[in-house]
Every structure is written in C-alpha cells, then in structure tokens.
Amino acid sequence: MLVLIRGGGDLASGVGVRLHRSGFEVVITELPEPLVVRRKVSFAEAVHEGLVQIEGVTGKLVEDFSEIKSVLFSGYIPVLIDPDLKCLEVINPDVVVDARMRKKPPREGKELASLVIGLGPGFIADENCHAVIETNRGHNLGRVIWRGVPEQNTGIPGSVQGYSSERVLRAPVDGILQTRAEIGDMLTKGSLVALVGEEKVLAPFNGILRGLLRDGSTVKSGLKLGDVDPRGDLNLCKLISDKSRAIGGGVLEAILACPDLRSVLWT
Numbered sequence: 001m002l003v004l005i006r007g008g009g010d011l012a013s014g015v016g017v018r019l020h021r022s023g024f025e026v027v028i029t030e031l032p033e034p035l036v037v038r039r040k041v042s043f044a045e046a047v048h049e050g051l052v053q054i055e056g057v058t059g060k061l062v063e064d065f066s067e068i069k070s071v072l073f074s075g076y077i078p079v080l081i082d083p084d085l086k087c088l089e090v091i092n093p094d095v096v097v098d099a100r101m102r103k104k105p106p107r108e109g110k111e112l113a114s115l116v117i118g119l120g121p122g123f124i125a126d127e128n129c130h131a132v133i134e135t136n137r138g139h140n141l142g143r144v145i146w147r148g149v150p151e152q153n154t155g156i157p158g159s160v161q162g163y164s165s166e167r168v169l170r171a172p173v174d175g176i177l178q179t180r181a182e183i184g185d186m187l188t189k190g191s192l193v194a195l196v197g198e199e200k201v202l203a204p205f206n207g208i209l210r211g212l213l214r215d216g217s218t219v220k221s222g223l224k225l226g227d228v229d230p231r232g233d234l235n236l237c238k239l240i241s242d243k244s245r246a247i248g249g250g251v252l253e254a255i256l257a258c259p260d261l262r263s264v265l266w267t
Contacts (some may be wrong), residue, residue, distance in 0.1 A: 001024055001025065001094045001095070001255075001261065001264065001265060002024070002025045002026075002027065002091060002092070002093045002094055002095075003019050003024050003025065003026050003027070003093060003094065003095040003096075003097060003255070004027050004028075004029065004085075004087075004091070004093035004095070004096045004097070004113070005026060005027070005028045005029070005096075005097045005099055006028075006029050006085075006096065006097065006098045006099060006100050007028070007029075007030065007044075007098070007099040007100040007101065008028045008029075008030040008034060008036070008042055008043040008044030008045075008046070008047075008059070008079060009034070009036050009038070009042050009044055009099070009101070010036070010037075010038040010041050010042050010211075010240070010241065010244055011099055011101060011119060011135070011243070011244050011247055012028065012042075012043070012044075012097070012099035012100075012119075013028075013041055013042050013043045013044075013054055013059075013240065013244070014041075014240040014241065014243075014244025014245055014247060014248045015097055015099055015119075015244070015247060015248040015251045016028055016043060016057070016059075016077055016248075017054055017055055017057045017240060017248065018245065018248030018249065018251070018252055019248070019251065019252060019255075020057050020077060021057070022252060024255075025072050026077045027068060027072070027077070027078050027080065027087070027091065027093070028043050028044075028059065028077055028078070028079045028080070029079075029080045029081075029082040029083065029085065029087065030043075030044050030046075030047055030079060030080070030081055030082075030083070031044075031047075031081070031083050032047070032081050032083075033047075033217075034047055035213055035217060035219075035223070036213070036214075037211035037212065037213055037224055037225070037226060037227055038210065038211035038227065038241075039183060039211065039212070039213075039214065040054075040183055040184075040211075040237050040238050041054050041055075041237075041238065041239065041240050041241075041244075042054075043059035043077060043079050044079070045059075046059045046060060046061040046079040047061060047079065047081060048214065049061075052079075054240065055238075055239065055240060057077065058075070058076045058077065059076065059077040059078075059079045060074075060076045060077070060078060060079060061079050061080075061081075062078040062079065062080055063081075065080065065082075065086075065087050065089075065090040065091075066090070068080075068087070068090065068091060085108070085112070088112075093112075093113050094113060094114055094115065094261060094264070095113055095114070095115045095116075095117065095255055095261070096112040096113040096115075096116045096117070097117045097118075097119070097251055098116070098117070098118045098119065098123070098129070099119045101119060101120055101135070102122055103120065103121045103122050103153055104122045105122050105123070105124070105128055106118070106122070106123070106128060106129075109127075109128045109129065110128070110129060110130055114258070114260055114261060115130050115131070115254070115255065115258050115260075115261060116129040116130050116131075117129060117130065117131050117132070117133060117251055117254050117255075118131075118132045118133070119132070119133050119135055119247060119251075120132070120133070120134075120135035120136075120150055120153065121135075121149075121150060121151075121152055121153045123149070123150065124148070124149050125145045125146050125147050125148055125149070126146065126147045126148075130146075130254075130258075131144055131145060131146055131254045132144075132145040132148075132149065132150050133145070133150075133247050133250040133251055133254065134150045134151060134250070135150065135153075135243075135247060136150070136151040136153070136154060137158050137243060138151075141243065141246045141247070142246035142247050142249050142250035143250060144250050144253050144254045144257065158243070160229060160230055160231065161230045161231065162230075163204075163205060163207075163228075163230050166204045166205065167204070167207075167227060167228050167229065167230075168224055168226075168227060169193060169194070169201050169204075169212075169224070169225045169226035169227070169228065170222050170223060170224055170225060171196050171201075171219040171220060171221050171222060171223045171225055172196055172199040172200075172201065172221065173196055173197055173199050173221050174196075174197075174219065174220050174221050175196040175197035175199075175218075175219065176196070176197070176216060176217070176218055176219075177194055177195075177196055177213055177214075177215060177216065177217045177218075177219050177225060178194060178195040178196070178215065178216075179193070179194045179212060179213075179214075179215040180192045180193060180194055180195065181193045181194070181209050181212065182209070182212070183209055183210065183211060183212050183237055184208065184209065184234055184237050185208070185209045186206075186207075186208055186232060187203035187206065187207055187208070187209055187228060188203065188206050189203055189204065189205050189206055190202050190203060191203045193209065193212070193225075193226060194212070194225060194226070196219060196225075201225060201226070203228060204228060205228065205230060206230065206232075207228045207229050207230040207231070207232060208228070208229050208231070208232050208233065208234060208236070208237065209226060209227075209228060209237075210226075210227045210228065210229040210236055210237050211226055211227035211237075212225065212226040212227075213225050213226065
C-alpha cells in the first residue's frame with residue numbers, strides 16, 4: 001500500500017518512519033528550498049544532501065519520477081521536489097498525509113486519495129480531508145478526528161526543564177541567515193548562534209543546539225530559526241521527538257481504521 005506524505009519536516013518524518021517500519025511504501029514530497037529546523041531528523045534534508053538517514057530509515061532524492069518504484073524496491077523512501085503533486089500522474093497513492101503544518105485550509109481535498117489525512121489546524125475532518133490528527137500536546141495528542149476540527153495552535157512549545165517559548169530561536173529581522181553554530185553544539189547562555197543581517201541571535205540559556213535552519217536561508221522576522229534543549233543530550237538531535245511518534249501512531253491508526261483500506265491490507 002502506497003502512502004504519499006506532503007512535507008518532509010520532523011513531524012512528517014516521524015510519520016514516514018513509523019509507516020515505513022510498519023510495511024507501507026512511503027513517498028515524500030517537498031519544496032525546492034525547504035525551511036526545516038530539526039534537520040537531523042527531517043527527510044527534507046535529502047533535497048540538499050541527496051541521501052538522509054533517520055533512525056535507520058533512508059530517504060533518497062528522486063529527480064525523475066520514473067525512478068520512484070525502483071527506489072521503493074530498494075527499501076528507501078523517495079523524496080521528490082514536487083509541491084504541486086505532479087507525481088500523481090505517475091503514482092496512485094492509497095493514502096495522502098498532508099503534513100505541511102500550514103495551519104490554513106489546503107487547496108486540494110478528499111479527491112486526492114481513498115484516505116486523506118491532515119495534521120493539525122486548517123483541516124476539517126469529513127470536509128477538506130477524511131481524518132485529522134491532533135497535533136497539540138496534551139491528552140489528545142495523536143488522536144484521530146473523523147468529524148470536526150482539531151485544537152487551535154497555541155504557538156507555545158512544550159516545556160523542558162522549565163523552559164518553553166525561550167527554547168525557540170527566532171529571526172530578529174528579515175534577511176539572510178548566517179549560522180555561527182552547528183546542530184549538536186553545546187551552547188552557553190549568550191553565545192552567538194547566528195546572524196540575520198547585522199542582528200545577533202544568542203543562546204537564551206545553557207543547552208544543546210537541537211535544530212537550526214541551513215546557512216544562507218532567507219528568513220522573515222519572527223520565523224523559527226532554531227531549537228535549544230537544556231538537557232544537553234546529543235542523542236536528542238538525532239531522535240524523532242515524542243510528539244512526532246505520537247502523531248505517526250495516529251496516522252497509522254487512521255489507516256488501519258479505514259474499512260476499505262483494511263480489507264486490502266488483510267488480503
């Protein structure tokens with residue numbers, strides 16, 4: 001069974017890894033210049049690197065859609081630069097997962113596949129998709145919604161050792177990002193992480209740099225640039241988050257709960 005995931009960021013990659021390990025064929029589409037903070041756990045990095053491995057699962061950039069089947073046969077996840085879904089002329093996915101986290105209604109709807117699943121705000125189950133997965137942290141994280149809407153985005157990151165919003169590094173102005181640190185670096189409070197134009201982006205506290213946009217990215221004021229984790233554990237930079245795993249579990253539940261798809265899987 002073929003699942004097409006729109007978006008290759010860390011949440012989408014958590015979904016992709018979980019489905020791949022569960023035996024599904026997974027294809028991911030991305031933008032030509034994806035802006036991804038948690039690059040060590042994002043298949044979007046294949047756009048720049050060609051190959052990326054996340055917890056033992058490999059994503060490979062595919063420039064010619066005719067190569068999709070051979071890449072799937074090799075056990076990899078094909079990553080396509082295809083924001084307009086032109087690949088649908090070549091492949092016929094059973095499931096489409098919209099993991100772009102745009103927080104606004106998509107242009108396309110339920111016509112894309114037998115099961116269309118949206119992640120988070122902007123989706124209305126049984127209207128512009130078949131099911132929505134709750135993405136807000138809390139007791140409902142990963143819950144499958146078959147009718148209605150998920151919770152609104154709070155914009156507040158989960159608390160880690162008492163740090164919440166301050167964990168997120170944001171662009172102080174519009175401009176070009178010049179990185180001065182690497183993902184995995186141990187930072188001390190006040191150390192220089194990046195520049196946007198002449199404006200400095202400093203570490204808010206002691207911790208490890210868990211995520212950072214690519215050097216040279218064009219950014220807007222207020223855009224999320226990076227993620228600092230106070231736990232200082234280097235392994236956290238390379239592991240899918242608990243949130244992504246929960247959302248991946250919700251997507252898997254939605255697929256298995258769909259009667260038409262379940263009958264195909266069992267045969």
